[in-house]
Amino acid sequence: MxxxxxxxxxxxxxxxxxxxxxxxxxxxxxxxxxxxxxxxxxxxxxxKKGTTAEELRYALTRRPGMRAFFANGWFDLCTEFGYAWHTMDHAGLPSDRVFWKGYQSGHMIYLGEDNVHELCSDIRDFIQGKNPKSQF
Structure with missing residues (x-):
């Protein structure tokens, strides 16, 4: 690595x-x-056993109550936001159960006081069944 x-x-x-x-x-x-x-x-x-997008589509199809939340840093050079979004957008995922949010950070969005508060709030809302505001 x-x-x-x-x-x-x-x-x-x-x-x-x-x-x-x-x-x-x-x-x-x-x-x-x-x-x-x-x-x-x-x-x-x-x-190779399939892509993560294929595996996620399979899981979401088999579990109608399942939702997914993607939290990415805008400046992430390891898992670029645009590439991740493009991959998942073309995977046939149910758009009503897939949520995206970009954060003012690089790869580790959980570093930095502002990001921690925003990310924790978004995760808490997601766990409680609320839909995070997509931001991209």
Whole structure:
């Protein structure tokens, strides 16, 4: 995985997750926690089983009450907003159950005080059955 932010932030997130979040949630692991970067380095990227868009369409078709919320950073260079939107827009997803929102951020939309409050509010509304305001 070639992600410049991984070198900068992964150690912090690993420490916060294992040293702060797990104890607060009273989660005790009977094994060592393996950071995602260690795992994904060995991922078989050649195996193809369908696209995520196809899998999501299948799930939404089989579960009429299911909804999806895409939250992307406008300045994300890893998972570009336009590419993600184009892919999902052409996947035949039910438009009444798929919601989009762009945030003034890069890849990690959960960093930065303003983004955290806006994202948390949007996720909370979505979980409560409200429809986030699409923004793109």
């Amino acid at each position: 070639d992600d410049a932010t991984a070198d900068r932030y992964d150690t912090f997130f690993y420490a916060a997750f294992t040293g702060d979040l797990l104890p607060k949630l009273n989660v005790k692991l009977d094994r060592n926690f393996i950071p995602g970067t260690d795992y994904y380095m060995h991922w078989d990227k050649e195996e």
